[in-house]
Amino acid sequence: MIEVQDLTKKYGELTAVQDLSFRVEKGKIWGLLGPNAAGKTTTMRILTGYLPATDGRASVAGFDVFEQPNEVKRAIGYLPEVVPLYPEMTVAGYLGFVAEIKQVPAVKRKAALARVLKSAALEDVKGRLIKNISRGYKQRVGIAQAMIHDPQVLILDEPTIGLDPAQIKEIRELIKGLRGEHTIMLSTHILAEVTQVCDGVVIINEGRLKASGSLEELTASFRQNEGVVIKVRRGGEEAAAAARQIPGVGQVDADGNEVRVEWSPGRDLRERVAALAVEKGLGLLEMRPLAMSIEDLYLKVVSGGLEQ
């Protein structure tokens, strides 16, 4: 649905995006991650036809972004980082205007407006001036304008930025509800959002691709060891020392009463570790698999410590 190949964008001497390639399947929600100035907004702007690329190819919904810009613009709903609102318009007036310029046929405009007012929960404020509504509502108006023409693809640049936790939750639910019917690419700084909302990620840094794939694929491909983290009531160091004696165990680290036990892939020593804690009478409180969190993955990938 979204395909980017060797995309490069230069602003004069500065290279914002370099040889970027990735692919997003139809109906999936994909996160675009990277530190500030990594090239996320530039990539999104190129995909939406706002900026031309210096080199490379990109296609959205089967249309070439550079050869068929108008077809791409009809297929895309876009929420820029700064929500493009006209403060002096009412919510309904603004959405009606966006429906017109997105070329929603006149007979379908009323229904389209009703649909987005409902799905973005804006019915209560539809008659109010945009300058008088709260930030959370403004963000929702931004998402509603992106959906007004029922696009196949949604590109959302930091959709939850600046919102309070309750509003963030609402917007995430709204986005999750669009899965299946729409293909969504969103950029975010909040890594928890990725695990909650996204099916996969593209991680970029300094304009270059660092990793891309579904969350399972990525954590599996980056995981070097398997293992468990156990939490005991007492004797963390003792537990660590005992765990080191188990044949096949690799690295063991104790942090207070939490002990991290690793072994090479292919083995399964969980039962042995649990039995050991019980035998030693250390008071086993918790045992969880050693999984690579999205935070670990992101930090390692961005710092260059891991290559896909």
Place this chain on the structure above:
Amino acid sequence: MNNVWSIMKKELGTYFTSPIAYVVILAFQFLFGFFFYNLVWWFNAQAMQMAQNPYYYQQANINQMVYSPLFHNMSVILILVVPLLTMRVLAEEKKMGTEELLFTSPLSVSQIILGKYLAALAVLAVMLGLTAVLSVFAFAYGNPELAPWLVGYLGLFLMGATFIAIGLFFSSMTDNQIVAAVLTFSALLLLLVLSWVTASGSGGWRSVLGYLSFSQHFEDMTRGILDTKDIAYYLSFSFFGLFLAHSVVQSRRWR
């Protein structure tokens, strides 16, 4: 064309939901009324004196003595008010980030600029149209000729249309409305007084600068003389202003 219409409607809404259009139109009406009253008063005084001599009395012409100077005065007032109408038009889109919405919609830059231009022209038409109400009194109690009066208004409208195109160009160059207004005002004033160079001689570059000046082409129209050369001048100048605005917007995205 639908896209142009959509942009135009939205722009008109913006003009009339903010106080700017009302204030500008009202100030323009007030100044027009002030000049009109004073010129009519002066014309009356002159006509009274002329009435004592039948030869001079026949020379008394309301078109020449009231409307011609009035249109001149109003062209200068337009230099002051048009920058206020155009300063926001493209600068604000850039500043508020709303140009990202426009440029990621299936609209061309020409459609966006044309829609905004037509909306500003509509405001100009309303502004000039309202002033015509005062002339009802002149037609009711005097005998102005209609054709020169209409040509004068056409001249004022064409001049305003050219000013708006130039205003759009300067609005496209910056995201600061004040900067856009000051640049537009300076450029319009310069183009109005450019003809002064012909006062110190003629020929060569002086003729070229004189030709480029707004005032030379407006002069005949205030006296009711309609020349296609003058109309072509204003239309081509307007087109040039819009073309520059288009080029600035387009090139900014390619940088």
